[in-house]
Amino acid sequence: MKKNSTKILAFILIAILICACNAVKRVPDGKSLLIKNNILVNGKSTNDETASNQMYQKPNGTLLGYKLRLNLYNLANLNPDSTYQAKFKNNPGLYERQSKLLSAKQVDRLGQSFLYKGIHEFLKNTGEAPVIIDTSKTKKTLLRLKFYYFNNGYFNVKTAYNIDSIGRKKAKINYNITTGPAYLLDSVRTSILTPALDSLYKTNKETSLIKSGNQFKTSDFEEEKNRITTYFRNHGAYYFQPTYVSYDIDTIGKKNKADVNLIISNNTIQEKDSSRTEPFKLYKISDVNIYTDYSAANSKGQIKDSTTYNNFNLYSYKKLKYKPRAITDAIFITKGSVFSDTRTTLSSRYLNNLKIFNYPSIQYEVDKRDSTAQSLIANVFLTPRKKYSFGATLDLTHSNIQDFGIGASISQTIRNVFNRAETLEISARVNIGSSKDMANPNNNFFNVSEYGLDMKLNFPRILLPFGTEKIIPKRMIPSTSISSGFSKQRNIGLDKENFTGGLAYNWSPKRFNTAKFELLNAQFVRNLNPDNYFNVYTSSYNELNDIANVYNTDPTNLDENGDLIITKGTTNFTNQVLNGQTSLTPSNPDYKEVESIEERRVRLTENDFILATSYTFTKTTKKDLADNTFYQFKTKIETAGTLLSAISNIASLPKNTNGNYEIFNLEYSEYIKTEFDYIKHWDFGKEKVLAVRSFFGIAIPFGNSDYIPFSRSYYSGGSNDNRAWQPYSLGPGSTNASNDFNEANMKIALSGEFRFKIFGDLKGAIFADAGNIWNVLDNVTDEKAKFDNLNDLAEIALGTGFGFRYDLSFFVIRLDTGFKTYNPAHEKGDRWFKEYNFGHMVVNFGINYPF
Structure with missing residues (x-):
């Protein structure tokens, strides 16, 4: 295998060398291929990106220093039709012979085939023609550079250029700039x-x-x-x-x-x-007129309904369908105020955010009633969206649970539900999929399924029994959402029913800042098939079975092959170990392993009830999708169970045998959780971008809980995390991912990615991902999985790799290949590059950039 790899690598290097030597293949005699533009300011080379952008001619693009597109272009036959015809001209009788074998029509079509023409068209279109030095463009560039430096205060700037030959038919251009002193x-x-x-x-x-x-x-x-x-x-x-x-x-x-x-x-x-x-006049607003159902068709019709509310005039061409305050609260232009573009923009944003109108039109006219002509009438034209709108989607999905899935959803949106600009969204979804990781006794391809129903009611204001205008003014575009949902999974692990409900408030303190306060976030997870645990978490079963092969003394726990029976045998053997009915003692490592397996089984099979409150703040400087120089900071703090414990304490409610409070005969979760997420992008020009992301999260159980529910825990690995590991396959700590779905309650992650253009819409990237998960301050006893001190930071895993991205404008298709560079699961001194090879690489497919 090594010999073959060496031969392949040698062949590739020889091919590149041959192509590189042929880079000037299509450069005419007496001309030169542009290799480099060198800007010399006062005798010193400069990397000023703006100055470089003044060039009318730039060298052919490179991929890691290699002119790939130029050499692809040089491989193409620029006149394939002539070449095809010349073949018959140089070989008399060939056309007739082929026409007898095929037909004249087919022979002609053969000249248009991919083999004769299409491949050369592809090479020509994908490639890039050689950039040949054009002195007229060089002089225009020089003039641009002169204006550039002049506009930066160098009024006495002098410019010149010279062309240096650096090989056969190759040259570079030196642009010599003498600035003189700046003004x-x-x-x-x-x-x-x-x-x-x-x-x-x-x-x-x-x-x-x-x-x-x-x-x-x-x-x-x-x-x-x-x-x-x-x-x-x-x-x-x-x-x-x-x-x-x-x-x-x-x-x-x-x-x-x-x-x-x-x-x-x-x-x-x-x-x-x-x-x-x-002289200019400073205008004030004399009236604000709001047309609530404006359209081009009724613009010349008669107003049939109108009202005045808080100095706003509301008009309707039909019956007024809105409570006045629902609309006037969204308008920042007020009678008697000074004209302001900012107020106009805020009004447009707020009205658009209501989602019940098309983008509003706000126009001004001079009020002829004012003799000083210093008053404006603001006319707000609103075109309602349809009250009811229906949507449907069909998706192909891939996730850490499903290898392949087909999903469908339908949704119904009802606008202006209570005549105060509320929006009700109802959606239903169904998904069937295939997963090789799930228990599948019948060997069906579609072995997992899920369906659900969700409802969300949005209010364009803060719903509280007291006023919030002084705390959250309406310029922050506040809103309230009430949501509920139900989903049911079948043949996915333990099979689950998931009930959710929530009350949340959203607002934007500043233009690019958002805040969300979830007053209530309730989730009830019911496991429908807990007896299926060891069929799903096979690694836990194998560990328990290996221990039973040594210490089990009860033959009724085993099947005819001598393996533990699921669920009878696994349950009995675990109880016998923990109750001292085997030779295992608490000091024995195998006893601790059984204890750990049982702890995890109980945690993952128990039903969960979570009643949480959280606050999330996000700040970004990103202006639009094309902005590649920005940062984004997001932080979240969440607490669960505190309110229930306070009520239980005040009411002196009894605790169960475990010393915990219950609700609906179920121990509820109690924890505090906090997260910090920071993303930074640097744009180096020429479509080169460096992106960095850092994340820290920790969830600490207390009071009624000594562990974190699975749905609130962290995992590592996957296409948006450490790409050298599959999802759930990294950590905790140095445990070598001993479980099937590895999770913990603390996570550290740091990723860096350098992105660059290859050609056209195809982009490349090299990346490094570091991080891991650990258990901290919970009931996990495995020392390898716990974070005890700063020395455990040595267990941060490192994955490196490369990837490709294809930009389709509205989304990006991403393919990443990761290699385990530093694996903390190995013994110390044997962690670097142990699995750094194609045999252990991990390929990730994703949509859009990971961060």
Whole structure:
């Protein structure tokens, strides 16, 4: 195998070398292939990304330093039709012979086949033509660079270029930039013709980007224009635009300094064939008119219903279907307030967030009733969405439980349920799938199934018996959601019924911040088939069975093959060990192993009731999907069972034989849980991005519990975690994933990924994932699984690998290959690169980026 691998690698290297030597295959004589653009500023090379973006010509793209696309292009026959015809021209009689064997029509079609033409079209389209140095484009680039440095304050910049040959038909271009000293801003004064705007400017002058002592930068002047415009338009200057701001730059008699005069002219009013100027006016809102059922069809019709509420005028072309406050609470434009773009934007966002209207239109007109012409009427046009909307989906799924699944769902949305802009969403789903990990005595392909029903009612306000406007003002777009759900799984592990319900409040403290407070989050998990435990968790059964082969003395526990019978034999043998009816003693490691297996079985087969309260805060600087320079921070704190314990204590309710409180004859869970998640992206230009993610989470049981429910615990591994391990197959600690579904109550994870473009929409990535899970402050006794001190950080696993991403615009298809680089399951000194080979690699398929 090693010999074959060496031969294959040698063949690939030779092929690359041959192609690389042929990189100038399509470069005409007397021309040169562009290898590099070198920008020299005052004699020193610069990596200024913005300067590099001024180039009209850039070298052919590379993949890890290799010009893959160029060489693919060079492999193509650019004129396959001519080549095909030449074959017959150079071989008289060949066409006739092939026509007799096939037919003339088929021979002609053969020339259009993939073998003769399609493959060359593919190579040409996938590849990239050689970038041949064009001196006219070089001169245009030089002019761009001159303007770039001039706009950054280097008014005396000088530019030149030279082309250096670096091999046969290969060359690089040196752009030589001599900047001279940068010009600094000296005196800054203003000439604002409108007195009202002059007063406004002086109240906000300190935030100006144009200040004495700053280096001259054209971008600062443009940003200052936008800052002034935003400020004026938020303080009543309805007709103000950036074009009214100009600058007079004076460098006469100055040495590397420039005086700046900021000029803001008066308003220009066009009147037929002439124009005039007058000072800008600051407008106030005299009326707010809301048209609740506007459409192009009824825009010329008569208003049939109207009302006035809190100085808002509501109109309807039919019967008014909304409680006035439901709409007026979403509008920040108020009668008597100063015109403001920000209020307009907030109103549009809030109205859109109601999800009962299409995107709203807000228009202003001068109120002719005002003799001073300084009043505006705000007209809000709302087009309702359909009250009822139906949706259906069909999906192919893959998860840590299912190898393959088919899912279908239907949903019904009902808008404006109680005439106060509420939205009710009802959905049903069903899924059937196949899993090789599940117990499957009948060997059916579709051996797992799940169905469920969910309901969610959204209110565009905070539902509480007291006012919250001072704490959470409406500009934060608050909402309340009440949800409930039911799902049932069959042939998935122990088979489960899952009942959920919740009451949550959502709001946005700032533009890119969100907060969520779940006052109540209730979950009841009922295991329908707990006796199936050892059929599902086979590793636990095998460990228990191996111990029974040595210590079991009761023949009724075994089948004809001498193995423990599920469930009778496993239960009896475990009880006999723990009750001292075998030769095993508590000091024996096998006794502790049986104790650990039983603890896990009880924990995973018990029904769970969780009543939790949580708060989640998210902050991000990401502006849109194309933003590759941002960070995101998310933190969550959750507590469960505390309210129930407080009630039980106050009411002096009795405890059960285990010393715990019960509700509905079931011990409820009690714990506190906190999580921190941080993501950071750096954009290095040319579609190169470095992404980093760090995560820490811990859940500590107390009071009524000494362990964390399975549904609230952590696992490691998988396509969005440590990609060198399968889901649930890493940890806890150094236990070597001894169980089938390994989980714990503390997790540390750190991932880094460098993304780059290969060609077209195909992207590549190299990554490193570190992390693990541990048990801490719970009832797990296995020392290898516990986190006792900082020395256990040596059990953090490391996986590295590479991947490919194909960008379909609306989502990304991802394929990652991970290798176990540092595996804490091995003995110390034998953990590095022990399984670093293709035989132990893990392939992950995912949708979108992992973080």
